[in-house]
Amino acid sequence: MPNIGQELASLDFASMIGGPLVAVVNAQAQASLSAIGVIKNVGFEPDTKDQDGNLVPGSPVYVSFKYPKEIAPYQPASAIVQSVNVVSGGTGYTSAPTVTFTGGGPNAQGATAVATISNGAVTGVTITNPGSGYTADPTVAFSGGGGTGAVANATHLASAAVPAVVEEMQLEVPILMLMEPGMVRIDEATVNFHAKLNSVEYATTDSSFGIQGDLTIEQKWRSGSAKLNVSAAYQSKTSQGTTVDRTYSMDVQVKVSQAETPPGVDRILGILENSMRERPILPAS
Numbered sequence: 001m002p003n004i005g006q007e008l009a010s011l012d013f014a015s016m017i018g019g020p021l022v023a024v025v026n027a028q029a030q031a032s033l034s035a036i037g038v039i040k041n042v043g044f045e046p047d048t049k050d051q052d053g054n055l056v057p058g059s060p061v062y063v064s065f066k067y068p069k070e071i072a073p074y075q076p077a078s079a080i081v082q083s084v085n086v087v088s089g090g091t092g093y094t095s096a097p098t099v100t101f102t103g104g105g106p107n108a109q110g111a112t113a114v115a116t117i118s119n120g121a122v123t124g125v126t127i128t129n130p131g132s133g134y135t136a137d138p139t140v141a142f143s144g145g146g147g148t149g150a151v152a153n154a155t156h157l158a159s160a161a162v163p164a165v166v167e168e169m170q171l172e173v174p175i176l177m178l179m180e181p182g183m184v185r186i187d188e189a190t191v192n193f194h195a196k197l198n199s200v201e202y203a204t205t206d207s208s209f210g211i212q213g214d215l216t217i218e219q220k221w222r223s224g225s226a227k228l229n230v231s232a233a234y235q236s237k238t239s240q241g242t243t244v245d246r247t248y249s250m251d252v253q254v255k256v257s258q259a260e261t262p263p264g265v266d267r268i269l270g271i272l273e274n275s276m277r278e279r280p281i282l283p284a285s
Helices: 004-009 013-043 263-274
Strands: 062-072 078-091 098-102 112-118 121-129 139-143 148-159 165-174 184-218 225-258 277-280
Touching: 013 184, 013 225, 013 263, 078 112, 098 112, 121 148, 139 148
Parallel strands: none
Antiparallel strands: 062 165, 078 121, 078 148, 098 139, 112 121, 165 277, 184 225
């Protein structure tokens, strides 16, 4: 009977397990070289040589975009109360009087202001809401506050809407800033090896038996004579042995994740980011 332990010991586990691990290492190296190839072949122009045969590294590849940029915002039309000037402060004001605006146009509305007093007189008016629709100077009135005689004039400001100023710009961005170079790393590799050995013993016996007879009668004289010949044969054959069925299977599981950008690549991307250019498109002369 064969020894199952010896059967397993005869297997080349170093190659069976080491082979997938070597393949994983080679795959990681190939992935790194592939990412470097993308950076070099896609992100930069091909290297050239000058007249003296010296190598001239390729320049970064840029992608250009055109877009409108607002350089001055839109200014809506205005018809507001711009300022209030105190003509006479009046007397006897113990508290700030209420300021009201009347007139100023058919659609004038919403202007508000507050008064300040000093020594019983109105000394100033501060606009808190300029309102809208004031196409003429409104009339200013003071009420309350315990005093009388304050007079002020208001001025309005009416202007047409000013459209926004837009300039067509061009942005040039290194192509590597718009793509992922595909840096990956292999985090985990699991190798599962399965061996199934079935040992079967067998023995077979084959037997054969034969009888052969020969009867001969001869008459040589008056009383006669007889002769009988008989032969027999027996044969037995036995065979035995052992068979071993071998079944092997292997599972390899590889876990891959996005790798952190290497310091060298990160520095290249930082330099390229600083080289992004934005400039106005000048009209053709």
